Amino acid sequence: MTLPTLQDATLKLEHRIATLTLNRHDVRNALTGTALADDIVAVAEWVNRCDDVSVLLITGAGSAFSAGGNVKDMANRRGDFAGNVAEVAERYRRGIQRIPLALQDVEAPIIAAVNGPAIGAGFDLANMADIRIASRKAKFGETFLNLGIIPGDGGAWFMQRLIGYQRAFELTLSGRIIDAEEAKAYGIVLEVAEPDALMEAARVHAERIAAQPPNATRLTKRLMKMAPNMELKGFLDVCATFQGMCHNEPEHLDAVNKMLDSMAKK
Structure with missing residues (x-):
């Protein structure tokens, strides 16, 4: 851009x-x-x-x-x-x-x-x-x-x-x-x-x-900003939704595969 x-x-x-x-x-x-x-x-x-x-x-x-x-x-x-x-x-x-x-x-x-x-x-x-x-x-x-x-x-x-x-x-x-x-x-x-x-x-x-997965990084910052102003139950509902979004992002599988490859080399 x-x-x-x-x-x-x-x-x-x-x-x-x-x-x-x-x-x-x-x-x-x-x-x-x-x-x-x-x-x-x-x-x-x-x-x-x-x-x-x-x-x-x-x-x-x-x-x-x-x-x-x-x-x-x-x-x-x-x-x-x-x-x-x-x-x-x-x-x-x-x-x-x-x-x-x-x-x-x-x-x-x-x-x-x-x-x-x-x-x-x-x-x-x-x-x-x-x-x-x-x-x-x-x-x-x-x-x-x-x-x-x-x-x-x-x-x-x-x-x-x-x-x-x-x-x-x-x-x-x-x-x-x-x-x-x-x-x-x-x-x-x-x-x-x-x-x-x-x-x-x-x-x-x-x-x-x-170096972290970019979409998950932005969502994590949003959670950090939201947390002080929310009750736990409502906050956990947001976490669940954000986590669902992360699990459906290609960057998630890329990161998992990198970790598995690293573990296999040890």
Whole structure:
């Protein structure tokens, strides 16, 4: 499938891994005042249409993963931050809030390779991924209150599901910035890598997932997303249906035969 045309990001597809690189390092990959929100949404929708993608890998160009909102625009009440209450609210709905809705619906697993500071909405963007691998240079901060605003992009929804209410509350209400090791201790980050080894470390996880049967991988992610919001009986009914779908996919028999061949060689 043809790659989508992007304005402020780059995209490549190799070995079933789509790598989206936020490419506005001049503004530390800010998600407002740039076309990055449009680019992220376009890629999310493309992934769901493209059967050749098993993993979406997101990273940033330059020194930052994403600085979140453009603070200079906030200071000047321009762009996404201009207007009265209703006007600002509508800009959020039509702007940055499209990112969490789009990424939450991505069927393929998402890995964030956090190359540098992920601040405010940039932190929330990382938390929208399924797995986070961080450079030792990465910093994380839910810094909205430091600016007298709230996490308007859904950060309060994502973080407490990731690390629990108490820890998410403390990080959000304090607005403090933590390093990669502290983020790993909290369960925000799965692994910390040296800066020059970050993408290699992220690709190890991406390649492992991409080697799995693709249709079953997408269904498994759907189950993982659905499970926290369902009662067990209803969830098991969905599992039964999904399993029936898997048993009727050619990839299932291919995987079974590969395992039998491997067992026979031992």
